[in-house]
Amino acid sequence: MSPDRIVISSNEMEFLTLRMLFLLVELLNTYERTCIEKWFAAGHLTCPKTKQKLSSAALTPNFVLSNLIDRWCEANGKEPRARIDILVNKLNFGNHEDVQSAAGVLRLIAKHNTENCVRIAEAGGIPYLASSLYNSNLLTQKDAVAALLSLSISEDSRGSIVTSMVDSIVHVLGQGSMEAREDAAAILFRLSDENDENKVTIGKTGAIEELVTLLSEGSQRGKKEGAIALLNLFKLQENQAWAVLAGVVPTLKRLLTELERGIVDFALCIVVTLASHSEWKEAIEAADALPVMVEVIERGQIVVKMVKRQKDIITIG
Template sequence: MGPTTDEEEPETGGGLGGNAAVETVSRAVAEVAGLPESRGPLRRLCCDLARRVKLLSPLFDELRDGGGGSLGEFQAQALASLHGALVDAKELLVSVNDGSKLYQALQREKFVHQFLEVTEHIEKALSEVSYDKLDISEEVKEQIELVHAQLRRAKGKIDSPDLQLLSDLNWALAEKHCDPIILRRISGKLQLSTINEMKKESVALHEMVISSGGEPEECVDEMSSLLKKLKDCVVVENPTSDTVKNNTSSVNHRSPIIPDDFRCPISLELMKDPVIVSTGQTYERSCIQKWLDAGHRTCPKTQQNLSNTALTPNFVLRSLIAQWCDANGIDLPNKQGNCRDKKPGRHSDCDRAGINSLLQKLKSGNQDEQRAAAGELRLLAKRNANNRVCIAEAGAIPFLVELLSSSDPRTQEHAVTALLNLSINDSNKDNIVNAHAIPRIVGVLQNGSMEAKENAAATLFSLSVVDENKVIIGAAGAIPALVDLLRRGSPRGKKDAATAIFNLCIYQGNKVKAVKAGIVEHLMRLLVDPGGGMVDEALAIVAILAGHPDGKLAIAQSNPIPVLVEMVKSGSSRNRENAAAVLWSLCTGDAQQLRAARESGAEEALKELTGTGTSRAKRKAGSLLELMRQNMEA
């Protein structure tokens, strides 16, 4: 291709103007290319935008090498417009990189709209550049045409949300004590897995409050609460160098300052065995136990009444303390405890000799002795955390697993319940699975007594907290047995089955198994039976199944719209939210369901929900109302 001539387009008044325009846009492309790779919930949108901008680089490299003076006035104006679009792109990418990841996940639709606007701006500006008239090679021309085509397609394309992340976030925001596995999954997807990332997120939330002029969005409080849960409950596996490791070079000659969060509020010393009380506060085990032994039933720090005296190990904080000690060259606190006047005889909190004696009875082959020993271990494992550790260390788990196949119903009940109590300890979960317990627990679920079935379902729920176990449990045939318990079980059995099914169905493959097992029919029956006490659980499972094509189809075939609309009108806050989410899923891409929803009076109920519902309920209701509006205009 030859250079552009005067007849084709008038020049801007000299080579300097053309060169300046090329340099300016080239620099904007380079600035976008130089941005760090975005992480978090908008990573794909950021990567797609940055990649397309980077692909424009060869165009300006060739123009710069060939001299930009041949650009005409209109070409220069087009490049100026493109420069403005690229500046907008850079500002958006920087704001996402520096902003709150929690906010981006919860307000995803708002950010998607911003990305669509920037993409449209770039595409429009690029369409004004007559690159077919520029002095560029055919190869570069083809590349720019390809990028232009990608931008045109991307203008109207809305990236699919991460439904699992949205489900996890809504659970974590709604529940006071959220499942740690859900919090870990959120931290992984939002890239909030290190101390520095947590601090950056906290700063981003603080900046949001400042920039709002003292009137922050309603969701800021929710996000701050969730961030605290993540800080408290998520294992920080990769602490950043400037928060931990760099401390060693500057403090080798003196004792480092112990972080306040690592000190027991009672003794003010570094904790070696942190435990959580019912108010959510963490204390050194020996200190809070001494407080409780003295007859107190309040939380020392908050003065709130304790709903119970259970002490739950804070494994997350223990791990952080261990990392901090290792990074600062400090020996881990010993097992003596920080409260020196701890009662004698409480060192291990378990009778090792007694546990070993019970273990011998498990091995004896005598059915009566095995039944009695399994019953004792069941009670010991229920009593406290140290017993659960001691029983596992004694090697009891494989023998209890063997007893799951016992012909004696009572022995079987004791064995599965002992394993349920032992599974409260995270390390014991692995030991139980490694002992090949899952197929036998499923066998109890299928053929045991009602009590054994209930506790088998609860055990499977406990084990399924570990993501890998969800797959193993589903493959072992647990889903149909749990669905059967949901249909035929006692009230408690139905609750245990529903809890286990919900957790297992976080894994997509198990949703298919549940649908094939006929769960939707039973769930719809439970939804219209308020007296059965299972409405909340049933709707929660329906909501998670609706995110899978097979689940959506099965739900749609069960005439769900009237029930769901009624739930939006008169259900609890959580149920209205779930019902709106299911309606949105069913009506998206299905005009028949959308018409049924409108005929059932959904529009009025959804309008009311946009004003009074939870944040998620408002979003779903608003999206569904927009679907209805578009359908009526079509």
């Protein structure tokens, strides 16, 4: 049966997706798992519907009906609130397998549309996703940070990622898989773009040091995400200080000389931003990075408007 031919109201579908549907093997009648198990626990070895006596209380998941319901939801762009509530509860109370499964599904749900992001936030899912970032299972960690990335992109749910959760994001930025670290850097950019208070909070968590490390040793996407986050955080000068102390200048010089595709322009923007302040300009000159920067510009590798605006600030002795 095609899911678009199922005639059923949205309320009825939300009720169905709340249930874990199981077949009574002997008679092939479908019941919600908790209810049928309570029926048997009460001493009834009969079918609740037909009252027929059973020789076995064996149950099996009704994957056919469950798949039809899932296909209906997909075809109609629906993600019932009840299902999201169940997934959030699994994150909080489930075993390792439940948590891993719930994080994976929430990742897909959050990516689908902003309405789902809002529902996840309203269901209280963000704190539990943040807690999952400390999970030793790298797949769970990766799915949880990807879900939070989708939530941070949505303006309607971004505000729910409160600053108290930044520590868990920084944890992934430092110890997660490369894909998870990339997503963590992207989240920090979006949170830092929200307000200056977030920039201060992020700077105090050790995030700057981890972003510098990602800029130095990350994948191409990792370096880009790290650079973009740093540029935004550098709107506060104290965050620039953390980066200089973390060794960002030698890293930038190396990136400028390596001319890695798509990274040089970001590296140059960061150098120019730092060079606009006299104290960091000295660090750049000490690392002999300014001549490298000028050489890159003169070769016509890139054109950066920021350089043109600040060329009067930067002088080479």
